[in-house]
Amino acid sequence: MNQVPDQAKPVRHILSLSGGKDSTALAIHMRKTRPHIEMEYVFCDTRKELQETYEYLNRVEAYLGKPIIRLNAKAGFDHWHTVFGGYLPSPQMRWCTKLLKLEPFEKYVGEDPVVSYIGIRADEDRVGYISTKPNIKAVFPFKEDGIDYAGVMRILDESGIGLPPYLKWGRTHSGCFFCFFQSPIEWVRLLETHPDQFEEAAKYEKTSEDPGKSFTWVQGMPLNELREPKNIAAIKQRYAERQARLRKQRGNKGLVETLGGLELNSEAPRACLICQL
Ligand code: SF4
Structure with missing residues (x-):
């Protein structure tokens, strides 16, 4: 049964970075436009990410001047791979996302009332993970502020952070090096x-x-x-x-x-x- 959020607790503000360009740009944008928000930055680390992602996050962390909290699942990919009898995750059976990304995030949030900042752009019409936990409220500042693809590129460029380095060799997104979403x-x-x-x-x-x-x-x-x-x-x-x-x-x-x-x-x-x- 879903727990009722504790209204008496102060609201936490959490921005989950993936190592991708949009969440990075959002962190930079929020710091610039809403510096009064006491933001917590997190990264759900499967320990199977691309080396470039870890390096990029270190740079972003230095820019933000605040630690990006690395969240690890209690048991990693190899453990669950064995539990699932060698069954690899797939778009239809995305056990990796649930166990290695979502659960550590929800555990970190606990039952506190949380605003979760999501980097979906103004020019995008996609939906994604939105926690069903009643204490987590998702907000979309890029949509509110009309920041589209060009805007994201501008934010990254002006900050000096630039694009994630794996884009240079043609990987189009962050995530595990073996991600089945690769083409x-x-x-x-x-x-x-x-x-x-x-x-x-x-x-x-x-x-x-x-x-x-x-x-x-x-x-x-x-x-x-x-x-x-x-x-x-x-x-x-x-x-x-x-x-x-x-x-x-x-x-x-x-x-x-x-x-x-x-x-x-x-x-x-x-x-x-x-x-x-
Ligand atoms: S990046 Fe891909 S393989 Fe890794 S947790 Fe996400 S969906 Fe699964």
Whole structure:
């Protein structure tokens, strides 16, 4: 049964950073426009994040001048992977988000009345994790302030923090290095940029004649197959063709006028907000 929030307690203000550009820009924006708010910054760390994410968060922390509290689940990914009998998480079975991101966040919040700041932009129409706990109220300052994709880019640029560094090698979002929300081209880039992490991701996979006992990150293509030169070439070609199509559709419109530049590059479905804002 849901607990009734304790009205007598002071309200806490929590901004959950994912290591992505939008939540980072939101933290910077809030500090600049509402400096009176005593903000708590948190990061739900699965311990399987990209190295670049950890480095970026250290820089953001120095800029904010306040610790970003790292929240870890009591038991990590490997523990739950065993508990789930080798079953890898997927968009349909997102046990990782629940156990490694949401639960540590809700545990940290406890029963205190909390305002949770979410970095969904004014130009976005997506919904995501909003806690069902009655003591957590989600607010969307970018929507209130009309900050869109261009606005986020401006905030990051003017602060000197810039974009998350993994975007440089073509990963489009934060989150675990093996995140199943990656598109095939992102897997190729992971292989080319962080072969050790690609290897580690491949070790979690299990293939069997029985499809019910095959667990792979990309449906129907184990990473050991994806890494074959002919498959890499096919993935790169498909990606280039798709980019050409998108460029054509975009016509004379600027990148920012369409979906918001970076997102255009993503072939992957949008993932959970707590991992990837
Ligand atoms: S980043 Fe991906 S793999 Fe990691 S917890 Fe989120 S959904 Fe799961």
